[in-house]
Amino acid sequence: MNYTNTIKIATNALKRNKFRAVLTMLGIIIGVGSVIGMLSIGEGSKKSIREQISGMGSNMIFVMPGSQQRGGVMMGNSSAKSLTLNDIERLEKESQYLSAISPQVSSSGQVVAGNKNWPTSMTGANDKFLEIRKYELKDGRMFTENEINSLAKVCIVGKTVSDTIFGKGADPVGQTIRFSNIPFKIIGILKEKGQNSMGQDQDNMILAPYTTVQRRLLAITHIQTIVASAVSEEKSEQAIAEIKTILRKQHKLKEGDDDDFTVRSQAELIQTLSSVSDMLTMLLGAIAGISLLVGGIGIMNIMFVSVTERTREIGLRMAVGGRGMDILVQFLIEAVMLSVLGGIIGILLGFLISYVAANLLSFPFVVMTQAIALSFLVCSAIGIFFGWYPARKAANLNPIDAIRYE
Amino acid sequence: MNKTIIKVEQLRKDYYIGEVTVHALKRVDMEIREGDFVAIMGASGSGKSTMLNILGCLDKPTSGDYLLDGVNMGTLTKNQLAALRNNKLGFIFQSYNLLPRTTALENVELPLFYSTGIKPRERRERAMEALKKVGLAERFHHMPNQLSGGQQQRVAIARSLVNNPVVILADEATGNLDTRTSFEIMELLQELNSQGKTIVFVTHEPDIARFMTRNIIFRDGRIVKETEVTDRFDARELIKNLPVQDED
Ligand SMILES: Nc1ncnc2c1ncn2[C@@H]1O[C@H](COP(=O)(O)OP(=O)(O)OP(=O)(O)O)[C@@H](O)[C@H]1O
């Protein structure tokens, strides 16, 4: 067989039927494009949630007072006073899976300087806090152990606070602000961190020694939360178990007693949110699957609608000397050209969808090779099959029957 | 006398439509010699097209034998038949059967795509030549739907000639043409015939049949009469004598 001839025949046939060719390709383009687009949006959002959560802190674990779950009902327990500085000391001494521990107490109030004021909260912690919560100093310094011990009235401000009180981009280090009527000297400023996954502004905060916040602002001796870092993400679960054991011992709880504290980890949060975004991915995948189906049915319809005309064409080609093989190869080449061209355009479309979505929703642009391969294969298989099948049927007819086909 | 090129023995063709069987050809015996220019005539539905389709290897008889140049067509494979249709037979369909949305030139080129060893340039040149022969030199790039019925018929004729066949089979090839153009086609066919080509030409116009050497008349699936044409028309002479008003 002369392949250049057959390729020429096939390209001529496609040129003659541009509209049909475009419609067939459209089916493939929609199928491939939507699968790639949807799946990469799903994957991108999952990645972005992960990134945001891990940006909140490094393998963070929180311990909150009170058992938050009783009989399956969540109970508010901010007033519980079961956590103390002794717990922290004990954890620091005994734990193996924690790399950093800090108490956390916070008080909300109005920050005032000059004629400006702004509602914010002051968080009290120790010098490990920055490491645990992945904050960084932009300027100035962290408070010292000495300052913690002496209940020093020093603080480090977040960008939002600094911007509103001192103006955008100003350097507040060395200035004094008043928080709940107590003057604090600013010794540092935090680097911008942006919003967290819950949409809270992580820069609207003031950091001070926990002793200062505990005693001078809140006048309490217990602590509200313990924050800690597990040595690694994989060790998170062991770390939680270890904290529970140590604290139960420290709180002298008997077997069978409920915990009087609650431990939560960032890893758990990631899991919960990932499972939500997994569902999203599945939903998008289902939409993509439906598009693929619709595209496939589109291809099928175009092929079947044109079967009468094409059967006549096949009859004529056989009448003037085309062999069954010549005709099958012609139709295969046509189908492959359409599928490949449509597939490539579909892939580009999928990239475009993912790229635009990634920019609009500000999450990473992910290229999913499996999605590309899968959708491309499915669509070309459909395209090639439905291009080839009617041709095979027609090529088995007597030429005159094919010509007379209705 | 020339050698036999087409021999048909006890040929039958039945069509089954549900319960009903149509006997389109009933045990037909027929012989056509090389260089014959045969008219097949008969009423509508008498089996002319059915016969011609079988002679063109486009259809298979229900029973009986068809020998082309001594070879029994019943013994050939599909591919052998395709090759035969490609380089020995030229077929003109009653309903033209041109590829839609395809220029006249490309339609005529079609058979050559399936012949071996023809370069694109030669293909094009031969197609142009064939179209010129049927008087369509000005219509190379017209699509079928931009041509009149008669012009489409002539494209179909050009297509049947382009592969230089040994046998030309025409089904009502002048059915849609005016007198002058059909005479011109007859002139062309007579010329090809004088060069030794065998032509089988289905028609129901007695005037057209007189351009041929022999007339075979079908009725109801059988041959009822065969005659040699004694006072044969010469197309070239007739064209000369046509009234002038037909000129433009
Ligand atoms: N594909 C078919 N299926 C069923 N019957 C058919 C088929 N083709 C032809 N026939 C029948 O066979 C008979 C002969 O038909 P054929 O087409 O050979 O006639 P014809 O002599 O060419 O007529 P016309 O001059 O009108 O073209 C007719 O009765 C027709 O109804």
Ligand SMILES: [Mg+2]
């Ligand atoms: Mg007929």
